[in-house]
Amino acid sequence: MKPAPFEYVAVRTAREAVDALAAVPGARVLAGGQSLVLELNYRTLRPVRLVDINRVAEFTGLDVTDGVLRVRPLVRHRTFELPLAAGALGRLLARTVRHIAHPPIRARGTMLGSLAYAHPAAEWPAVAVAFDADLDLTGPDGVRTVAADDFFTGPFTTVRRPDELLTEARLPLLPPATGVGFVEHRRTHASFAQLAVAAALTVRENTVHNVRLALVNAADRPVRARAAERFLTGQPLTLSALAEAGQVAAADDADPRPQPYTDTPYQRHAISVLVGRALHQALQDADGR
Amino acid sequence: MQTGGEALRRAATGLIDEARRRMAAHCRVPVEQVAYQAGEVRAGSRSLSLAELVSATGPLRVDEVVDAPPAFPFGAYVAVVDVETELGTPQVLRLVAVDDYGVVVNPLITTGQTYGSVTHGLGQALYEEVRYDEQGRPQTRSLLDYLLPTYAEIPPLTFGETHTPNPNTGLGAKGAGEAGCIGAPPAIVNAVADALGLDDPSALQMPLTPYTCWAATGRAVPVEAHR
Numbered sequence: 001m002k003p004a005p006f007e008y009v010a011v012r013t014a015r016e017a018v019d020a021l022a023a024v025p026g027a028r029v030l031a032g033g034q035s036l037v038l039e040l041n042y043r044t045l046r047p048v049r050l051v052d053i054n055r056v057a058e059f060t061g062l063d064v065t066d067g068v069l070r071v072r073p074l075v076r077h078r079t080f081e082l083p084l085a086a087g088a089l090g091r092l093l094a095r096t097v098r099h100i101a102h103p104p105i106r107a108r109g110t111m112l113g114s115l116a117y118a119h120p121a122a123e124w125p126a127v128a129v130a131f132d133a134d135l136d137l138t139g140p141d142g143v144r145t146v147a148a149d150d151f152f153t154g155p156f157t158t159v160r161r162p163d164e165l166l167t168e169a170r171l172p173l174l175p176p177a178t179g180v181g182f183v184e185h186r187r188t189h190a191s192f193a194q195l196a197v198a199a200a201l202t203v204r205e206n207t208v209h210n211v212r213l214a215l216v217n218a219a220d221r222p223v224r225a226r227a228a229e230r231f232l233t234g235q236p237l238t239l240s241a242l243a244e245a246g247q248v249a250a251a252d253d254a255d256p257r258p259q260p261y262t263d264t265p266y267q268r269h270a271i272s273v274l275v276g277r278a279l280h281q282a283l284q285d286a287d288g289r
Numbered sequence: 290m291q292t293g294g295e296a297l298r299r300a301a302t303g304l305i306d307e308a309r310r311r312m313a314a315h316c317r318v319p320v321e322q323v324a325y326q327a328g329e330v331r332a333g334s335r336s337l338s339l340a341e342l343v344s345a346t347g348p349l350r351v352d353e354v355v356d357a358p359p360a361f362p363f364g365a366y367v368a369v370v371d372v373e374t375e376l377g378t379p380q381v382l383r384l385v386a387v388d389d390y391g392v393v394v395n396p397l398i399t400t401g402q403t404y405g406s407v408t409h410g411l412g413q414a415l416y417e418e419v420r421y422d423e424q425g426r427p428q429t430r431s432l433l434d435y436l437l438p439t440y441a442e443i444p445p446l447t448f449g450e451t452h453t454p455n456p457n458t459g460l461g462a463k464g465a466g467e468a469g470c471i472g473a474p475p476a477i478v479n480a481v482a483d484a485l486g487l488d489d490p491s492a493l494q495m496p497l498t499p500y501t502c503w504a505a506t507g508r509a510v511p512v513e514a515h516r
Contacts, residue, residue, distance in 0.1 A: 187416065187498065188416065188436060188437075188438065188439055188441070189441035189442065190441075191436060260428060260434075262500045266500050269503070
């Protein structure tokens, strides 16, 4: 339960962070440390160097400019529990964050850390994929921007190169009259999500104008339920249409992998139920405004 | 308390007898004329504390061997559960435990033991399992895999007690450590079987995961995979 020896480097600027990361192969970034430190202590990870970015002032905070929410590396999960001037997107993030672990972890862990870690049962990666996040990766050659959809390649795997640092996530705000919902299926309060669904629904004149659906732990990577979104878009809004969208997501979008205490038919069934519930919650959220 | 308490009781009783014998010899009176009360031995008008007796006459020592005396604890457990049938998620709404621990020497201890054992019983019924794959490799390797109930999973608990003294021990005490592990699981499984309308509760194998409860009903129509 003690980490293997490593070199600890506390950097003060983004430039120093990138240099410190690139200088030693296998170096790792320490932000909140809520997954990393656990892995260090289990020795499932044995990096030779940790680059602590917690003192980098330019990595703090978030802002909304030009209809985009920009999140920097030191924004803790907890930040999203507080009111955010980001409309429906802010409400969605607030509903989502309550399902992430528990308060001590939310006080320390970061959104960008969760994206970089890419745990298959993590909430933020699916939200990033379904809500069109752009992710900035900063390396020795500068910054490149990757769409969240292209970022995740499997469990705990992303296109981030070892000498790159995730320096910003940009989430576009949602249109007016959008309702949001988030539902999660897990076995105890302290458990990881068995499955979870985030939904946003924009209704105009009783017709589904726009819909976004994120599936957590429904495949080997976060899933945007595009088939279900296509199915619903343009449809007259009915409860049966919402339920049917769940069936489409479960059949066409999800690709559940073997997991303990379940089988694939149950996972698909649960996805269908949860999509229906998340959409229903989104509808109520929209109606309440 | 059933075994250790009985050993202590017998050792203490033996020590008092030994102290009375010592006092009788010390005062040259028959042992029947020596009384013991609250740490003092008294023979007529003379009385000594045990410490004074020991410093005047040397250490007191007794040995006792006690076999675990049989006991017959019993109790009754009632669980009220809600099973959300769409996903099969079971939730214990209320658990009532009535136990007979015989004569309770320290209620703080037995009540604490009941909280602990009921929690473990809840864990066994709904969460805990060590799993192996087909090659016998353990799949449950840490407390991230081995699911334990936490405070949030504990339903409202009501405890009651009856007190039937154990005739096989001087204290009348019985074991109290594992009552909840024994009583809670069948109460919860029977309640879930009842909620799901199952005639045979043995169709449910613990832990009662949402999947187990969902599969046991066989009512939900699975979604066909298209990919």
